[in-house]
Amino acid sequence: MLTFAAAVFFLMATPGPGVLSTAGVGAAFGARAGSRYVTGLFIGTNLVCLAIVSGLTAAILADDRLRTILFIASVAYLSYLACRIAFAGTKIAFIERASPPGIIGGIMLQAINPKAYAVNTTLFTGFGFWPQNLVFEIALKFLIVNAIWIPIHFSWLWLGIALRKMDLPAKSQRAINVAMALSMMAVVVLATLAQV
Template identity: 30%
Template structure:
């Protein structure tokens, strides 16, 4: 991988990881509702789960979509339904004081598994492999996965901290409810390019 391609990959990883999407919106909601420490497994699950996804897509999983196009449609429907469910869970999350004893953020395994139904994650993985690892050698795929893991973790940390800081303003149950509904609607809005592609 040339230095030019590597720098392009780092820039792509940063921009795609830092911009709003299902992962970042859910982390912001998690930080606001559960705090930073309880959201760490969620954060780690995203970073490591997405890196694993890149490796598996790069070594040939993408060929399943080529051979069986219906799997892409099935994935799209499952993704939309699951993100709708998560939006509902965010919108109806209990106030922070009640969540301390009752609710819990996503676990590491749940966050890692979520990458497989996250439309933005699929778009990022397919683009990263096709543009920055066109020969799809194992070494190039590994570099793409490692770059994303390194660049992604500070990004997810920032979104979680942003949510945690917003919790200071969200001490009133009405404000927290409004915040949660806003995050849920933004999560649903992130499906726009999936449902109505350009």
Template identity: 40%
Template sequence: MQTTAIGDGLALLAAALPLMGSPGPAVLSCAATASAFGIRAALPYYFGIVAGTATVLLMIATGVTGLVLALPLAAPVLAGLGLCYMLYLAYRIATAPVLGEKPAQDAQRPGWKGGYLLAVANPKAFTVFGALFAGAHIAGFAPVPEAGIKIALLTGMIFAVNLIWLLAGAALARFLRHPRLGRAINIGFALLLLLSVGSAVWDMVWAAVTK
């Protein structure tokens, strides 16, 4: 039974990695923030993303998401909040001073609250965790302990995938000290952020329309 449970847990992580690690609003924003402002300045935003994504995971696990999204206009409001903050974040990333050009001001740096808001309003997180919880099964455990194991494994994955993207953005920043190249990369990240959130919002709207 233990061997089977371990195998099920590894299967859950294997399924979660491409879904959670693929480019989306949260992970792209982590990379973009680290690239534009440096890794130390990006850490509060990273922890906000982690906390917000973990909140979505708990909402899925406890069934709160179903109750919330059953409310009239709840899904469009969440999507709208995420889109509005992403527009603001994309502007901040695109206009951030290139590292080495001049220090970025504290007021320009996305912080914990911004990361949390984006993660909670991220349509991709609801879709991914909903699919993982519905499709995965840990053998030999009652429903409550099984849910706890899933939450623990997926929370570890939340920390890991966002950290990988954060470090990738920070590593990229080392090579982007040239003003024109750095500005172009910042703008490129901002456009990718807008495309990712636009795609996620479109998927949510399309799913609602075609139900």
């Protein structure tokens, strides 16, 4: 169970569309709009988890070729995001929008977010720790995932708000970008190892 919790933390904390857009919404629109957006992401990520646990995702991915194509596409997308962040130069590479996306925007992002599917598939189909009672294990996994997901996303929201208020030198902003890109590549490595 501790291995599962550690995997949840590292897979959720690393930059992806959800946390980067959360930081961007916080930086651009503040805490109230950011909290509404995080609420939407929360609902969306739990809907993704339900699709995975219910077998809906498995039914769609029953074809090995399709699964391989989608896995490669997810890894490519995550790698693309890492490169985009790393080469953003001296501007912190948060993903921002012209207007606050709100709850519906958060739900919609998770519905199309390949990281949400890759991470939650890895978490809910792997890391078995209670084989005697699969229903209890899945319920406990939902509890652990959400207990870690909520503070991580609100931390990214706070980070976006805080960084907006700072006048960081170019070197510091570049260092932040490199750290975020390395974190994203850690997700790619973990996703790849999970498929081996």
